[in-house]
Amino acid sequence: MDVTASPELQVLQGVLFLVIYLGALTGNLLTVTVIVTDTHLRSPMYFFIGNVALLDLASISVVVPRAVVNSMTGCKIISLAECAAQIFLYILFAVVEFALLVVMSYDRYVAICHPLHYGLIITPSLCSQATAGSWASGLVYSAIHTGNLFRLPFTKTNVIQQYFCDIPQILRISSSDVQLPEFVVIIVSVSIVLVCFKFLFVSYINIFSTVLKMHSMEARIKAISTCTPQLAILLLFLISGAVPVLGPIAKKPSLKNLLTAMFYTTVPPFVNPIIYCLRNREINAALRSMLERYSCFTVRSFLK
Numbered sequence: 001m002d003v004t005a006s007p008e009l010q011v012l013q014g015v016l017f018l019v020i021y022l023g024a025l026t027g028n029l030l031t032v033t034v035i036v037t038d039t040h041l042r043s044p045m046y047f048f049i050g051n052v053a054l055l056d057l058a059s060i061s062v063v064v065p066r067a068v069v070n071s072m073t074g075c076k077i078i079s080l081a082e083c084a085a086q087i088f089l090y091i092l093f094a095v096v097e098f099a100l101l102v103v104m105s106y107d108r109y110v111a112i113c114h115p116l117h118y119g120l121i122i123t124p125s126l127c128s129q130a131t132a133g134s135w136a137s138g139l140v141y142s143a144i145h146t147g148n149l150f151r152l153p154f155t156k157t158n159v160i161q162q163y164f165c166d167i168p169q170i171l172r173i174s175s176s177d178v179q180l181p182e183f184v185v186i187i188v189s190v191s192i193v194l195v196c197f198k199f200l201f202v203s204y205i206n207i208f209s210t211v212l213k214m215h216s217m218e219a220r221i222k223a224i225s226t227c228t229p230q231l232a233i234l235l236l237f238l239i240s241g242a243v244p245v246l247g248p249i250a251k252k253p254s255l256k257n258l259l260t261a262m263f264y265t266t267v268p269p270f271v272n273p274i275i276y277c278l279r280n281r282e283i284n285a286a287l288r289s290m291l292e293r294y295s296c297f298t299v300r301s302f303l304k
Contacts, residue, residue, distance in 0.1 A: 014071030027273030099134035
């Protein structure tokens, strides 16, 4: 792996990655802890939010800790097995998260457009099945993707111009026998994403049309506050996913390449907990209550 030849920039890169990782770690762990410990956050929506927070934490942990170590030590080498594992896990967590975001849009659609039937449709059993289905689809897709990428030896070069193993860089150095089947897989993937995107678009159009028909301003605000965090995170996820797919493949080290990769690998896991805490009143209130209890406990322990 080769991103920059400057030792000073490598150290700065490592420090920046470490700060972002610690922020994402803190935010996502707080989100999960609040949802698990607060009895008021037992609805399916918070069950899915907790799962997304865990996926964000897992996704950034696949890439960033290794990048921090490499930047601090000046190491630019990764084994083929580690590279394959990195791609497999990163694709796995990304696919599962996208699937859960689609499920969450359906959850909000039923909650806002069909509130009287919500308890009958969105059951604990359905939530468990949806989560299991998301993981199963992620495992199958990631296995096919990774297996196809690494089924043949690389014939061009063994240097990737990135701080982690990503698909565009692996395609750049792979043989033509790998590239054609991989493009077929990508086209099928894009087709599936477009179908999901149509479902998401229809769901949110119905949600906002229902909200506009509500007579009570308080009901409108409450409905919007429960679905805008998911919509914001979905848009951020789609934008960050489109960056590596639509952007040019870097052929030499550059700061622009580094910043672009940092955006789509670290910004969503770092920003998502902030969005939930700022836009979701229930999580915000639960987090405040938990911090107050912890502060009181700390003061009492200190006085004793």
